[in-house]
């Protein structure tokens with residue numbers, strides 16, 4: 439793989455980020471870090487979606503100008519991603535000047551091509567969804583099923599995009615690329631939605647929606663949310679209708695675009711149609727993840743169960759985000775819903791990261807110091823009975839990531855940790871030392887340390903800080919590419935001193951559980 443481009447959905451800035459937004463960004467960051475271990479050039483794009491009626495209304499309720507309101511909230515997203523070590527290369531805001539300018543040009547190009555036309559329209563508009571709904575999509579009481587609110591009846595002359603023109607081409611693409619939509623069971627849903635697709639409104643009267651990008655040459659219309667929002671993926675990279683930047687040519691099309699299942703339709707139909715209309719290459723995969731619930735209940739402001747990711751870190755006194763990253767990234771099988779609970783979070787990270795993984799390294803290094811003054815002797819190195827399992831784990835972790843099975847890959851890593859723990863218990867190096875079988879004892883410890891280097895590389899995308907701390911104590915280069923791993927990096931000589939052995943992760947205090955919502 440020469441290059442790897444990954445993008446996330448851009449979040450609405452009408453509030454602060456919650457754990458659902460964090461789930462997506464962590465998932466993306468873990469995938470990004472894994473593929474960065476496998477290719478030379480990688481790029482991670484994220485950002486915020488700042489236009490539309492929702493922002494216009496919420497900013498007014500907060501007595502702020504829309505721009506000030508967006509600035510304030512966009513910063514909260516940036517701060518949260520920083521706290522979670524979400525290592526993006528670029529953060530685009532749809533209010534960025536470059537984005538605004540190019541969206542206008544894209545719109546204009548589609549008008550010139552005849553793919554955008556003006557049309558009088560009466561429709562049902564849901565502000566929560568920021569889209570028009572069909573009457574057959576509503577509940578029996580005439581409410582939006584997602585927001586349980588009555589949509590507004592909007593009568594306007596709008597610009598429309600000829601989505602129907604691309605219907606057959608999109609269906610063909612989905613059918614001939616079975617791995618385009620991940621997980622593949624969602625492809626049928628999209629094909630069904632395509633059946634009933636109509637041309638879509640892509641502008642709003644400025645008199646109704648003033649917080650939007652004006653249509654070039656038509657001050658009375660502003661570009662409505664989706665053309666603006668979806669184009670971010672290419673405007674951010676420097677796409678231009680005349681001549682695009684090197685970064686755009688280097689990275690587009692995206693290898694994978696990560697989104698929630700609720701916005702799959704917009705990406706697999708609207709976005710693909712826009713790209714086809716612009717004659718641009720399509721992304722290789724759309725990864726539609728599931729939803730995160732809290733204690734098995736949907737998160738909502740009215741239930742008061744909205745969880746802030748930095749709130750969880752504070753409540754549990756976490757200095758590094760690794761436990762939360764690990765927990766969230768392995769919260770659900772690919773594309774399925776997952777759940778957050780304080781109790782489960784604490785139990786899982788204590789069991790996997792502290793008891794199994796951290797402890798294994800700590801006690802192995804401590805025994806090396808106790809029995810051998812921290813030295814590896816030549817006779818300790820030889821055939822490592824764990825090597826094949828370690829190499830097989832690398833292979834299956836890569837395989838799972840090829841299918842974006844992030845939870846499943848984590849399971850494989852923990853299985854290797856468990857196997858190595860069992861190897862230590864079965865071979866009891868402390869008994870070997872007592873029986874003065876020092877070479878056997880040294881061999882066991884060295885074998886474990888070799889495997890720990892592999893584990894540190896594999897766990898790095900999930901837990902970058904813990905992995906770095908492990909690698910430091912193992913004198914291992916954490917930046918090694920996965921293809922270069924041999925499970926033989928531990929060399930003869932002095933390995934570690936007692937004072938340099940530190941626990942890589944301390945158990946989360948049980949008394950702190952259940953505090954994240956307070």
Ligand code: MSP
Pocket residue numbers: 446447448449450451457458459461462487667668670696697698699700701728729730731737
């Ligand atoms: N602005 C649009 C996306 C435009 S992309 C060109 C949007 N914003 S959002 O803030 O509502 O959602 C951003 C992302 O967070 C979406 O992918 C959405 O699915 C995801 N999530 C929001 N709540 C979520 C959960 N509770 N759980 C998991 N992901 C969720 O949609």
